[in-house]
Amino acid sequence: MVRRHAFHYRYDTAAELKLLNALYALVRVRLNLFTATTKAVGWRSNKHGKKTRIYDKPRTPYQRVIDSGILTEAKAAELAQLMEITNPADLTRGITKIQTQLIALAAAKTRALEASSTRAEIAEARTTLSRAS
Template sequence: RYTVDELGLLNELWELVRVKANLFTPSKKPVARESTRDGRPRRVYDAPRTPWERLKEFDEADRAAGGPGFIPDDKREEIEHTLATVNPAELVRRIHDIQDRLEALAAPRTARLARRMGPDMAYLNKTLARIAGVEPEDDETPQADAD
């Protein structure tokens, strides 16, 4: 479960990651399959492009064919403005800053969970005694998750 602060940071983070992934992160897509000289299959990829560039290309092709296009003009202008004004390096720094803040908020809970889920000494003592071939001691060591 998330606290209100964590949820606010996550919502901010998701928006920044969406912008980075769709506008600034190019990817390659497989376009064909060929065989190498020794007969092994090999994929052929297109040139790296961002999802926005790919969508814009499909939109322009549809408009050139007489279709209405996929992207409304106001949305296109909004995205082009975002591309022109956002600094990708600053965007990544903001993403890392939010990730660090989320990690700091989660650290106390993570530490408590790690302490609670420590080794079960009663079970471990019985196992070691069985391996050694001796009768296990009947101790009252509390189990790790008994708090």
């Protein structure tokens, strides 16, 4: 989940850490409240004996934990309130906004690195080495 939402850039500044923490908070809420998943519940065999998995109906992690009955009344009410006040479209817009900021920060670092390198170093890095070297 981390690389799916934060991409494969290197983040090593305090500003990027702050953005990543905000991103993970939004992704966590969207994943747990609005992303339905299926869970494997068993196996079945077809007429030729090949086994295949059986899955339950898609449900969100929020629905699964509510149905399990392990939450206290206060925690269940807190989650229900979070579910009611959360707008999935706003979550997606917030995630996209943070991702755009992270990409801009990573691009700025890349441009600064390329500007500090000489053209000869860049050309040398792009040439392939022979087996003799």
